[in-house]
Amino acid sequence: MPRRTSSVRRLAIVTVLATVATTLLPIEAALAAQGGEAVVAKILWRVRVGSRPDLMTTKDNAERDGFPNDGQIYYLPATQVANTRPLYRLYNPNAYGHMDHMESLTPGEGGYQTEAPVGYAYQAAGNAQGLSQYRRTFNGCNGDHGSRSVNEPALSCYADEPLAGAFGWPRFANTASSPLTLSGGGVTVESNLAAGGAVFQWTHNGVQYLNRRDYGRELQSSVFFDRGNHVQSNPTEAGDTWTDWDRPAWARHGSPLASASNNTATLTQSTRSVPIEFLPQTYAGGGPDNPVIYKDMLLGKDITLNWGGLGPVARYTTVLTSPALTGEPTVEIPTGYLRAEFTRFFTYDAISQTIQEINQSPNCPDSYNYYHYTPPNRGGVIIANSSLTAAMGVYGANKSVGGSVSEMLLGNFFxxxxxxxxxxxDHDFATSKWSVIHKGNLGAGTKTFNTYVMTGSVGNIKTYMNQLAAWGNA
Known part of the structure; x- marks a missing residue:
């Protein structure tokens, strides 16, 4: 993708960690490294061969490009890592009068010829986060085998033949957007399940606030930590750098979705993804067709609309499940990328009720020039349009008063x-950014971090933050 698209996201990595990857980290070292095991994966695509057609699974780029492409079906480990086994592609030149390919854990099943593995399937659902049973399919009308993920409907005449002992990360075929929508308090949020459930749209009073040029933007969370050998890791909720809007859906690397739901009684939307490395090329074998998946981690949110009856105020709880992380890891809890219509920056101290406009210098080209704000107690940052009639703010409490916030960042990319x-x-290069940062060592298990996202005029947002501070929200 164009460099300036991914550089917006990369700046956050460099700024937070102040370290640059200087060597590739061999994937074999991952088991002992921070964040658990990071797995270099292959994308499996389903293509249509011939006029019948024969639905064939492929991991090969040239083979993929030679046939009509139905899109991504699964991510599987590219090499045989712990708790995996080969998933073979088999071939019969004359099954029911036609050639047929199918996947199997058994070489030569049904008298078929054995071709190379398409990847390595996990043996049990508990071997990694977010796994789903591999679904081979069979067409009772013409005798063809195929495959599908749980995230797409069954094709006509095809019935599932789930493979016992074969699990992978299901994908969304040729779909770039699979929305989960919830409305409350005058706000509609839309999360994209094909991109790990990150919030892709936030609409209030007819204004859609978010920029979603690539999967490094939107409203989402990510983690930064040093994995060793001066390699900085950046597990990201939505996906990685190979997701520019101009890239076809079948080529984008969205983070695997582990769960997603709406609770309409509480106006809460919950999503969890298995985060992937934003720069997969940091790892040996990672790259434009090889996402790197943090198999032992989950990252997502519980977002509750109309918080406290305040209308366009949402409590945003970032939820991270991971092994212990040391060395002062950083979590964005969360970050928001706004359309470049929003160009005025403010900090707000909700205790003294003091607002300050910031003349933020450009962050492009690559620059460490974020504005850093630490609420002395409770407060937030705001990014507004020129007339101050539409703005998005984020509020939080400092760690010193029992909150989650270490600091907040503002960035000018327009x-x-x-x-x-x-x-x-929504899809233009220019954007503005806010980020809420939590710094500090984290124990193993599930951790939660609360912030509050809100929209309206700047005057409205000040009022909302004052109320949250009066309630003592942390």
Missing amino acids: SNPTACGGGTG
Whole structure:
């Protein structure tokens, strides 16, 4: 993708950790490294061969590009790691009068010829987060085998033949957006399940606030930590750098979705993803067709709309499940990328009720030039349009008073069009950014971090933050 697209996200990595990856980390070292095991995966695509057609699974780029492509079906480990076994592609030149390919754990099943493995399937659902049983399919109308993920409907005449002892991360075929929508308090949030459940749209009073040029943006969470050998890791809720809007859906690397639900009684939307490394090329074998998956981690949110009856105020609880992380890891709890219509930056101390406008310098080209704000007690940051009639703010309590916040960041990726690109739309290069940061060592298990996201005029947002502070929200 164009460098300036991914650089917006990469700046957060460099800024937070102040370290640069200088060597590739061999994937064999992952079992003992922080964050658990990081798995270099292969994308499995389903293609249509011939006029019948024969639905064939492939991991090969040239083979994929030679046939009509139904899209991504699964991620599987690219090599045989712990608790996996080969998943073979088999071939029969004359099954029911036609050639047929199918996947099997058994070489030569049914007298078929054995081809190379398409990947390595986990043996049990508990071997990694977010796994689903591999679904081979059989067409009772014409005798063809295929495959499908749980995230797509069954094709006509095809019935599932789940493979016992074969599990992978299911994908969303040729779909770039699979929305889960919830409304409350005048706000509608739409999370994209094909991108790990990250919030792709936040709409209030007819205004859609978020920029979603690639899966490093939106409203989501990510983690930063040093994995060793000066390799900085960045597990990301939505996906990795190979997700620019111009890249076809079958080529984008969304984070595997582990769960997603709406509770309409409490107006709470919950999603969890198995985060993937934002820069997969940091790992030996990772790259544009090989996402790197943190198999022992979950990252997501519980977002409750109309919090406290305040209308367009949502409590945003970042939820991280992981092995212990040491060395001062950083978690974005969360970050929001806004359309470049929002160009004015503010900090707000909700205890003294003091607002300050920030003249934020451009962050493009690559720069460490974020504005850093630490609420002395309770407060937040705001990014508004020029007239201050529409804005998004995020509020939180400092760790010193029992909250989750270490600091907040503001970034300007719009006022240097040559370096950042231009436009004010959902998918344009230009964007503005806020981020809430939690720093500190984390124990193993599930950790939660509370912040509060809100929209309205700047005056409205000040009122909402004052109320949250009066309630003592942390």
